[in-house]
Each structure stands twice: as C-alpha cells, then as structure tokens.
Amino acid sequence: MKKGILIILLFIVWIFLTWPFSKYGFDWQVLAVGFFISVIAGLIFGEGFTESPNKFLDIKRYFWAICYIPVLIFWCIVANFDVAYRVLHPNLPIRPGIVKVKTKLKNKSALTVLANSITLTPGTMSVEICPEGFLYIHWINVKTSNIDEATEMIVKKFEKILERIFE
Numbered sequence: 001m002k003k004g005i006l007i008i009l010l011f012i013v014w015i016f017l018t019w020p021f022s023k024y025g026f027d028w029q030v031l032a033v034g035f036f037i038s039v040i041a042g043l044i045f046g047e048g049f050t051e052s053p054n055k056f057l058d059i060k061r062y063f064w065a066i067c068y069i070p071v072l073i074f075w076c077i078v079a080n081f082d083v084a085y086r087v088l089h090p091n092l093p094i095r096p097g098i099v100k101v102k103t104k105l106k107n108k109s110a111l112t113v114l115a116n117s118i119t120l121t122p123g124t125m126s127v128e129i130c131p132e133g134f135l136y137i138h139w140i141n142v143k144t145s146n147i148d149e150a151t152e153m154i155v156k157k158f159e160k161i162l163e164r165i166f167e
Helices: 002-018 028-045 053-057 059-088 108-120 147-154 156-166
Strands: 097-102 124-129 134-139
Touching: 002 028, 059 108, 059 156, 097 147, 108 124, 108 134, 108 156, 134 147, 147 156
Parallel strands: none
Antiparallel strands: 097 134, 124 134
C-alpha cells in the first residue's frame, strides 16, 4: 500500500511539474517517462515513505497542506525582514543561542516538516529532534529561555496546521 500511494503521488507531482506537456498539446512520451520514473522511485523508496499511508487518502489533509504554504511563506518573509534589520543595524542587536522547545506532534513526518519549516525561517535553525517531543533550535536573537514561551514564539505558528495535516 505504501509503495502504491507513493507511486501515485510521485506521478501527480510529475504531471504538475511538466504541465503543459508541449505547446502542441498532450504528449504521451512525457507521461510514460513520468510513470516509469514514479514506479521505479516508488519501488525503491516505498517502504521508508510513511508510517501510515492511509492518511494520504483523506482529502482534508491536502486542503490543510495547501493552506500551510502561505503560512510558511508569510513567516519566512517576516523573519527575512527581522534578520535584515539585525544585519543593517549599526549595533548588530543579536543574542544567539540554542533554546529547547516542546511540540505536541508525534508523527515522524510531521516532526520533519516542522523542523524543516523552522530551519527555512531565517534566524532559526533546528539542531536536534528528541523522541520525547522536544526540539533544540538555534535562534539568532534569544528572547526567552523559558520552554513554554519559546515554544509559543517559534513552534505554535506552524504546529496548529501541521497537526491537522499529519496527526
């Protein structure tokens, strides 16, 4: 089941990446190559794909995944302006450090997306994910060392939507 769902998802991504197939219309060769590559990749990587592939059959998760993209882009833009301010400021107001934050997410895929989202946001970088639900984050300007306050500032903005997608 894992391999089949991965093959289907890979093929859908292939279709979106190659659309339109050619300026003259539908091209069967592009679809055939995409299907062949999807099958090969699905057979090779299918077992490590996900713990529960049946979650990919729920349409609501795709809606929340699409809603997550603007949220991530918004917070990346806000963080870019914050980092640019710190770089351009004459006194360079930074207080770098590593903070410990807590997450409610348990799914490995959800934790991976959360850690990558934090790392994509300028000024923060995920250093380690602990199985107990803690993340260690390098923060360019540590505003608090309290776990709950740091969690509220760094994790909560992503965690609400990721919980709807993965949990």
